[in-house]
Amino acid sequence: MSKEHDTAPHSRHSLVWVTFISIVAVALGSIMTSGLIARAVLSNAFAEYIGGTDGATVGVGRGMGRMMLGVAETAFLDATDKGIAISALVGVAFAAVAAILLARLLGRPVRRITSGAQALAAGDLDHRVAPEGPGEFQDLASAFNDMAASLQESEELRQRLVSDVAHELRNPLAALRAQAEGVAEGVLPLDDARLASIVEDVAHLSHLVDDLQELSVAEAGRLRYDQVRLDVCDLVRREIDRAAALVEGDVTLSASCPSEGLFVEADEMRIAQVLRNLLGNAVRHTVSGTIGANVVPVDGRVRVSVIDTGDGIPEADLPYVFERFYRSDAARAVGTGGSGLGLAISKRIIHDHGGSVFAQRNEAGGATVGFELPRSDL
Numbered sequence: 001m002s003k004e005h006d007t008a009p010h011s012r013h014s015l016v017w018v019t020f021i022s023i024v025a026v027a028l029g030s031i032m033t034s035g036l037i038a039r040a041v042l043s044n045a046f047a048e049y050i051g052g053t054d055g056a057t058v059g060v061g062r063g064m065g066r067m068m069l070g071v072a073e074t075a076f077l078d079a080t081d082k083g084i085a086i087s088a089l090v091g092v093a094f095a096a097v098a099a100i101l102l103a104r105l106l107g108r109p110v111r112r113i114t115s116g117a118q119a120l121a122a123g124d125l126d127h128r129v130a131p132e133g134p135g136e137f138q139d140l141a142s143a144f145n146d147m148a149a150s151l152q153e154s155e156e157l158r159q160r161l162v163s164d165v166a167h168e169l170r171n172p173l174a175a176l177r178a179q180a181e182g183v184a185e186g187v188l189p190l191d192d193a194r195l196a197s198i199v200e201d202v203a204h205l206s207h208l209v210d211d212l213q214e215l216s217v218a219e220a221g222r223l224r225y226d227q228v229r230l231d232v233c234d235l236v237r238r239e240i241d242r243a244a245a246l247v248e249g250d251v252t253l254s255a256s257c258p259s260e261g262l263f264v265e266a267d268e269m270r271i272a273q274v275l276r277n278l279l280g281n282a283v284r285h286t287v288s289g290t291i292g293a294n295v296v297p298v299d300g301r302v303r304v305s306v307i308d309t310g311d312g313i314p315e316a317d318l319p320y321v322f323e324r325f326y327r328s329d330a331a332r333a334v335g336t337g338g339s340g341l342g343l344a345i346s347k348r349i350i351h352d353h354g355g356s357v358f359a360q361r362n363e364a365g366g367a368t369v370g371f372e373l374p375r376s377d378l
Contacts, residue, residue: 019106020099027095028088035084109137113144125152164325168208172201211341215324218348225267225352229376232264232271232302233257236293239275243283243291250288253279257295262302263377270349271373277342278306278369286310289366297375301355305370313359313367321359321369322347346371 112129119127128145131138179198182188217223233255240255247253264271275293282291289309296303313321324344347357355373362368 017103019103020096023095023099023102024092027091031084031088031091035087038084106137108132109141113137113141116144116148120148120151125155161324165212168325169205172204172208176201176205208341211345215341215345215348218345218352221352223270223349223352225270227265228268230264230266230268230271231261232304232373233261233295235268235272236275236295236304239272239279240293243276243279247283247291251283251286252290253292254290255293255295258297262295262297262375264302264353264373265376266353266373267349271353274346274349274371275304275306277346280342281369282306282308282310282367286366298372300375301372302375303370303372305368307362307366307368309362309364309366311367312361312365315361318359318361322357343369 109129109132112132116127116129125148128148129141131141131145176198179188179194179201183190183194188194236257237255240253244253279291279293286308287310291306291308291310294303294305294307296305322343324341343357350357350371350373353373355371357369357371359367359369
């Protein structure tokens with residue numbers, strides 16, 4: 001243990017004692033200073049009075065000048081000295097009472113916050129402290145409660161992430177194990193179809209791990225961005241053409257953009273990644289119908305909406321669309337593919353660009369999911 005840790009407990013002082021000593025010292029110093037000044041003024045006054053009546057000069061102190069003060073004057077000064085002493089004692093007593101009351105008033109909220117910090121350290125993340133005392137202590141208690149709430153939320157997110165990762169890994173790992181054991185025991189043939197199935201499961205695991213790594217980097221704020229002046233309309237058209245070449249079934253893709261273009265300061269690769277995630281989700285959940293990407297200016301921002309006529313999103317699930325491992329329909333999750341992390345990564349990318357994301361149901365069916373970014377051409 002370091003020297004600082006060894007000596008720290010010996011240098012601690014109770015708030016009661018610190019407050020008591022401080023107030024008593026101030027009170028005693030004030031009383032004694034006032035008393036000594038009053039004593040000196042009275043002595044000078046008596047000296048001038050006697051000197052004025054006798055025509056002689058008298059010093060301030062008794063027996064120190066060329067003339068002694070009278071009995072009445074001496075008695076008065078003695079009474080003044082006693083009054084100063086009594087005032088000092090009374091002042092110290094009042095200061096002591098005030099110090100104790102003040103220290104208790106200040107000490108109670110401090111002890112509550114200390115107890116709360118110890119409870120948090122012990123793992124009780126539900127613990128909160130009641131704001132009380134002076135305004136500064138109430139602010140401190142509120143800040144403590146905010147910190148506790150943030151810690152609790154982080155812990156809940158961590159636990160949920162571990163649970164979600166375990167859930168996502170369970171299915172492909174179980175499939176791989178079953179196939180490997182089947183091949184090893186001779187129950188399943190090691191043919192091209194079996195190898196393709198194993199490769200598909202491994203690819204899914206690899207994709208999930210890559211997405212988890214990218215999400216952890218994004219949430220830590222360590223994604224790198226190469227900001228350029230970007231025409232969102234041009235990027236949306238390119239991504240629509242790319243998605244149309246990959247789509248299967250009776251699905252029509254289209255883009256709607258102003259002819260003059262809309263510009264933002266953004267990382268082109270990352271915004272393209274967001275568009276691919278949005279379009280990919282729309283394609284996976286649209287068996288037939290249309291998928292459109294609309295780009296419009298809205299109050300100094302560029303709004304990009306991906307609108308599909310697919311399965312739609314239940315109303316209760318809308319607030320969770322951009323959370324990690326979100327599944328609108330768990331039964332269809334395996335069939336539609338995806339790691340469940342694409343929209344969570346997209347949300348972080350858009351927020352890092354100063355934008356926002358949104359999701360809503362369409363009255364005619366399907367869903368609208370998109371984002372907004374600040375314009376750079378205003």
